[in-house]
Amino acid sequence: MIALIALVPLLGAMLPPIVIRSGRDRCTAVTAVVSLVSLAVLLAQVPAVFSGEPVRTSVEWVPALGLSFSFFLDGLGLLFAGLILGIGLLITLYARFYLGRDEKVGRFFAYLLLFQGAMLGIVTSDNILLLVVFWELTSLSSFLLIGWWSHTPEGRQGARMALVVTGGGGLLLIGGMLLLGQAAGSYELTTILARGEVVRGSPLYLPILLLVLGAAFTKSAQFPFHFWLPHAMAAPTPVSAYLHSATMVKAGVFLLARLWPVLSGTETWFLVVTGTGLITMLIAAWIALFKTDLKAILAYSTVSHLGLMTMLLGFGTPYAVTACVFHVINHATFKAALFMSAGIVDHEAGTRDIRKLGGLRRLMPVSATLALIASASMAGIPLFNGFLSKEMMLEAAAHTALVPSLATLGALLSVAYSVRFALGVYLGPVRDDYPHRPHDPPAGMWLPVAVLAFLVLAIGVAPQLLAGGIVALAGQASAGPVPIPEVHLSIWHGVTPALVMSAAALVGGLLLLAVFGPLERVREKTFRPEAKAMFDAVVAGAVAACRRGIGPMHADSLPRWLAAISATIVVVGATAFFTATYAPGTRDLLPVEFLGVVAWVLLAAACGAVVVLHGHRVLTLILTSVVGLVVSLAFLQFSAPDLALTQISVEVVTTILMLLALNLLPKLTPPEHAPLRRLRDGGIAAAIGLGAAGLAYAVMTRDFTTISDYHVTQAKPGGGGTNVVNVILVDFRGFDTFGEIIVLCIAALAVVALLDSALRGAAARRLDAVRQGLESADAHPLVLVIATRVLLPLALAVGAYIFLRGHNEPGGGFIAGLVVAIAIIMQAMASGYAWAASRFRVDAHALLGAGVLAAGVTGLGAVLLGRPFLTSWHGHFHLPLIGDVELASAMAFDAGVFLAVVGTVLLSLAQISRVEARAEHRPVPEGPLDIKFGRRQTTPTGAPLTTARVDAAKES
């Protein structure tokens, strides 16, 4: 049931792009309904979670890897899921009004739901590997969201940077989680959380910690990975508000809080996590103070607050964890509200530059009030919720050494930039030079802000009533076995150290702002590292290094690759041979027959001739076809008629297709001059040949039992056919064949894709240049045309015959497919491709698809009957007239093979013909014959039947 929390948005992401056709409002409504359904599922679990019952669900996925589809929900997950869905709903409403008229809202909402589902998956998954999957999904979907405005370079670069940093963190997380699963002995979070001692005592603890922290710090934009977050501000404001308040960046904090019982409590944890959090908090707050772009201020403020949360988790005390959880809620509410307010200002005033704004309080009173409430919370002013968690933070910090003063400094900076934000935008005098005259936006835009601002105030005034329960629950869930102190959220705790620090921060912040001018001038003069430039330099360096490292190995030279692969095989094989003992085979050699010698001499002569004549492309092709012919004769000699048939048909088809392709190329290959290289290549080739021959000899002179005995005995009873080869292909190894026909289809598509480049551009010009002008005046001679047409039904009958008998006698779908393909190629060659294509009206792509589909559906039929995929079924039937017939479901599978083969050949033929026609510079005749008869035939309208079309084509 709780799996639905994440799955509903993930699957629901398909709806908005469909629904957008019926309008933007309905699309928004559907998106909201998807989130609401997920929220309803979540809320239904609330009683169970509060009563402490374990809420789990689990389905095995890849048990061998420890990967299962398991989810669980506790207080922490509930809190985060609630925030993700609640704020997600508000963002949906806001985005409806924020996005411009020409934006593709359907796609936007699809990305948003995808992201929402991935986030929910992170916070509810029980299996840590599943968590990694969702973690990566958030990186990918946030990439799509951040890069939404992909027409702007900032959008693209920001999205790429976010993906590189968070995706890199994802890699670390994979490593960390695998090690964690090893150390804990389980990949289930609920189990791991109970084994904290074991993990901390494990020698793997340090690598686990560093990898997990690396992932969390990159995701949560902690120093020194903080730089991606401000650049992600190129995204539309709804995205920023969603990703950087409640979701994306909180995933890192969530991870730390989730694994807190397992990883925290050690010296390293305290030093690294607290240190990083503290540094991030201070640096980001300092930068935020000087930013002029509203969203940049908020971005750095977000980084600073994330640092604060990280620092709290680093303290390692249950009280600090509770404070962190509370701050997650508060930060999500006020920061989402502030981002949306910044978006409103941008939308209405036309600028986000704080230097060009001011006095908006009077011009847009509603949104200004809401934004001021939120920024007061960000500053940590009493009666707003930010104050409460800041107090708890200072209280927690007060119990450590050195940190208190620095934490106060952070709070002080936070006050300063919050006040500057409020002063610069909303307070102060009204100006008259705004790019647009600002006014309050439509209610749809400020309503979400109002909801959040209300929460900010309500939690600020009555914290225990509204948030006490969930904070205690989530804090306890995060702290794990350690009991957390009684949480009593209230505004007044008496005069505590925290209150003093808070007051100091307030006063200090205002004082700092008073000297802002001189301070900024000093800062302008000091050196500031530019993160983006550094990042770009690192990326460029990495790319260059990869080029240098990989480039020489990946030169576009086929011979070099072949040489490298072959040489490796030779070295490996030779090492194995010479370091191990070898005994000659025990089988007696067969006597040499005269025919065998003839075939062998022919084979050797053809191979030798290829070496000598390899510069002549057509000759080489013919010589290699001699090799194929001799091989198929050898198959016949050793009683493998199926293989012989297959070999011959394959040989014919490839020779024809290659002849057609060679027609496009120069007749000679450029000669190789370097004798050293020829020597090297010759040496490698000889070594490979000797090795292969030796291997064949070694295998053939040994007696050993192979699986073929089983195949031979089981072909009839198990597969219902007496042709063992065919039964192996369609039954015993049907899955193999299924994969192979898919590969075949992919190869056909690759032919299309590769030859497509020959149709245009530089490749096409080169083709035209090498084209030779010798062409027969009658492209389609009458004798050939008539002969092939007479042969067509004969060839098709042979194909059908070979197909039908295939299960019991030599033949089958593959050979039949080749025979039929040859019959069709014959027509194309004799009568012209256009003629053949206009009569063969089945699309080759459709044939490919139908073939794979037929084979797959046959296999699925077995699944429906409760048997494994591709189990074949066979039985005897008695038909009137025809007699006893044996039918096997494998025949349907074979039909799939047949269709795939025919489709592959025809698709290749079609593509070659397209290129040929382009190279011919000549219209393709469309009539039944392009030969003139003495008598001119006429159509009923009186127009000449055959020649007119040719003429028309020639004129065009």
Add this chain to the structure above:
Amino acid sequence: MAFATELLVSALILIGAFFLVVGSFGLAKLPDLMRRLHGPTKATTLGIGALLLASMLYFLLVRGAPSLHEILISVFLFLTAPVTAHMIAKAHILRDGALQNTLPEAPDGAGWATLKPAREDAPAA
């Protein structure tokens, strides 16, 4: 009877083999392509025809089971051999410039199909 059958089949095989040898010899020995073409097309086809006949008679008279494969083979062979020869000859004419000059004139100036495109105003007969 059996002897007569065997004699007949053997004779056919020998005739077939003879023509195959003649065809191969011609292919190897004749001076130019046009003449060489006779060997593998005419003589060899005849030879294979005799062999197929021998095979049919053997199965019919000795094994007692009529075999029809040979008819199919003959059909394919008799259809493809002349067409192949025709195509090779056409290609040869197209490629050999010297040969083109020695070709006799075609009747009523129609020209050789390989060299001259069909006229648009072919007389209606």
